[in-house]
Amino acid sequence: MKTAFVVYCSPAGSTRHVAEVIAASLKENSVTVHTLDLGTADDPAPFVDRLKTAGEGDCLFVGSPVYRDVAVPPVMAFLNQLPSVAGPTFVPFVTWGGATSGLALWQMGQALEGKGFRWREPPRCWEYTP
Ligand SMILES: Cc1cc2nc3c(=O)[nH]c(=O)nc-3n(C[C@H](O)[C@H](O)[C@H](O)COP(=O)(O)O)c2cc1C
8 A cells, every 4th residue: 555545533532543543553654644634624625636546555544433323424425525436445444432333334335335445355353442
């Protein structure tokens, strides 16, 4: 992976923390990382423009808290307005309150598959405890 894109929404900070751990780890491995926090007023256009040029093997990491079993609306709105792509992979990640990670990962995956992103292989599940 040469380039990674990390986008997240994190009203209370836990998902941001995981996003920062992911980004730092990728940078340590010489991956160029672009990040977007959907909770700020930052214009998402430059991030999306870069994402449109992503090549095969580049990866989009998408993070959301679980609210009532699903991803939060700003994350799904962002995914649903993405242009179609050919090549990049994706990794969804969530934080949750211990009740359930619910449908959020599946839901984010469905939206991204619909845009032409491919699940990053091999499928793995990490549980991160700070
Ligand atoms: C309105 C609301 C709904 C939530 N629904 C769930 C849920 O269905 N299942 C669960 O395990 N945690 C639930 N949580 C807990 C959050 O997913 C958890 O605290 C998450 O880490 C918050 O992420 P953030 O710190 O990035 O905002 C909910 C929290 C809030 C505020």
